Amino acid sequence: MKLENFAVTADQMRQIEAKIFAAGMPVAALMEKVAGRIAARIQMILRAEGRRQKESEFFSGCGGWGLAEANVPGIADVRKEAEGKEVFDLQQLPAIGFLVGPGHNGGDALVVARELHFQGFSVVIYCPFAKVKELTDCHLRYARSLNIPCSDKVDVLTNCDLLVDGLFGFGLEREITNPIALAIDQINHLNKPIFSIDIPSGIHTDTGAVLGTAIRATRTLCLGLWKLGLLQDKALEYVGKAELIDFGIPWADVENVLERSSKIHRITRKIALSTLPLPRPPVTHKYKEGHLLLICGSRRYAGGAILTGLGARASGVGMLSIAVPESLKSLLVAQLPEALIIGCPETETGAISQLELPANT
Structure with a gap:
């Protein structure tokens, strides 16, 4: 030690x-x-x-x-x-x-x-x-x-x-x-x-x-x-x-x-980075490396959703889905093109009002 x-x-x-x-x-x-x-x-x-x-x-x-x-x-x-x-x-x-x-x-x-x-x-x-x-x-x-x-x-x-x-x-x-x-x-x-x-x-x-x-x-x-x-x-x-x-x-x-x-x-x-990115075999598929769903963001706090997504991406997860208010969807797509961005109905204040996810999420 x-x-x-x-x-x-x-x-x-x-x-x-x-x-x-x-x-x-x-x-x-x-x-x-x-x-x-x-x-x-x-x-x-x-x-x-x-x-x-x-x-x-x-x-x-x-x-x-x-x-x-x-x-x-x-x-x-x-x-x-x-x-x-x-x-x-x-x-x-x-x-x-x-x-x-x-x-x-x-x-x-x-x-x-x-x-x-x-x-x-x-x-x-x-x-x-x-x-x-x-x-x-x-x-x-x-x-x-x-x-x-x-x-x-x-x-x-x-x-x-x-x-x-x-x-x-x-x-x-x-x-x-x-x-x-x-x-x-x-x-x-x-x-x-x-x-x-x-x-x-x-x-x-x-x-x-x-x-x-x-x-x-x-x-x-x-x-x-x-x-x-x-x-x-x-x-x-x-x-x-x-x-x-x-x-x-x-x-x-x-x-x-x-x-x-x-x-x-x-x-x-050094310790924090020692396990990242996650080890994976040379031949694999994204769904075999874990599917992570993030539910985050609001019209006022769009940056939080972006930072959370970037952190999740850096972890090495295979598939990343992010559920955000509909008004943030285009912003998240631009920042995280490799993620599946799910736009959800939102309240008047810009928060998610109802979680609507695709069947396979």
């Missing part, structure tokens, strides 16, 4: 982590591993953005070729140059600000900051908390020893090109209050791209509810397993583009926890 096909609650994630630590994985080692994956992914994203900008500049300088990109002279050289780190020189590397919380999410952010600092990025740290967990404090002290600027003021982030949010991780349940709530609102108003580690700070892990206020992320780098809250409607405007960062959670640990509680499956695009 693929980990990406499941979503977990905060309690389930705690149980899974507890099994990993009980098996002998040190907390500090896991933090280093996870943060290393995050740092590598951030560099990959920035590299891709640098490549996109170089190509955009190249094409704008061409005055518009009207050709496929692959045929434009010089584009191959631009892409070859963009393959490696030379996409950025030290003057072009973006300045990155890290929002550091008191827990291990903040520790993750600090390790990422350290690694990107060693790669030549300009890094600053914003940590508004006087007390932090022991491991997080170790990384904070080490960051200071490297002369990475650290401050408890939001102003330190003003000149950053990108922010990385590690204020709060999964499991937050209490509402965020001032002064942290005010700081989060200030950060959101900086209008800078923000990458959140695991979950945007201020979002409830299970429900997706905003706990007073929350970071509005451009991207969310979810760690290990999808958190249920990220998939809830109320969280979507805060999550941005979400992706899963795999750090090697043993499937046995996940299975052991999920089999004792509710197992939440994600329906991904």
Whole structure:
């Protein structure tokens, strides 16, 4: 089974982590591993953005070729140059600000900051908390020893090109209050791209509810397993583009926890399309592949009938019949010529008044 096909609650994630630590994985080692994956992914994203900008500049300088990109002279050289780190020189590397919380999410952010600092990025740290967990404090002290600027003021982030949010991780349940709530609102108003580690700070892990206020992320780098809250409607405007960062959670640990509680499956695009179109033998007949009757539409809501018909057609059904008000028949015939469109008597308001179907329908 693929980990990406499941979503977990905060309690389930705690149980899974507890099994990993009980098996002998040190907390500090896991933090280093996870943060290393995050740092590598951030560099990959920035590299891709640098490549996109170089190509955009190249094409704008061409005055518009009207050709496929692959045929434009010089584009191959631009892409070859963009393959490696030379996409950025030290003057072009973006300045990155890290929002550091008191827990291990903040520790993750600090390790990422350290690694990107060693790669030549300009890094600053914003940590508004006087007390932090022991491991997080170790990384904070080490960051200071490297002369990475650290401050408890939001102003330190003003000149950053990108922010990385590690204020709060999964499991937050209490509402965020001032002064942290005010700081989060200030950060959101900086209008800078923000990458959140695991979950945007201020979002409830299970429900997706905003706990007073929350970071509005451009991207969310979810760690290990999808958190249920990220998939809830109320969280979507805060999550941005979400992706899963795999750090090697043993499937046995996940299975052991999920089999004792509710197992939440994600329906991904790949899963949804895996059974479509319906399999059929090379020699067949439309009536052998299923006959579907749709009864839908009204004069006011003609679009609903069309969309329903298009969806049914895409399913791979052999024969499709659609019963609609008589006034919609010509419209449906134009949109779905392969379907049998049945016009029915309609009311004064344009709805079907009586269903009249052919004998073989």
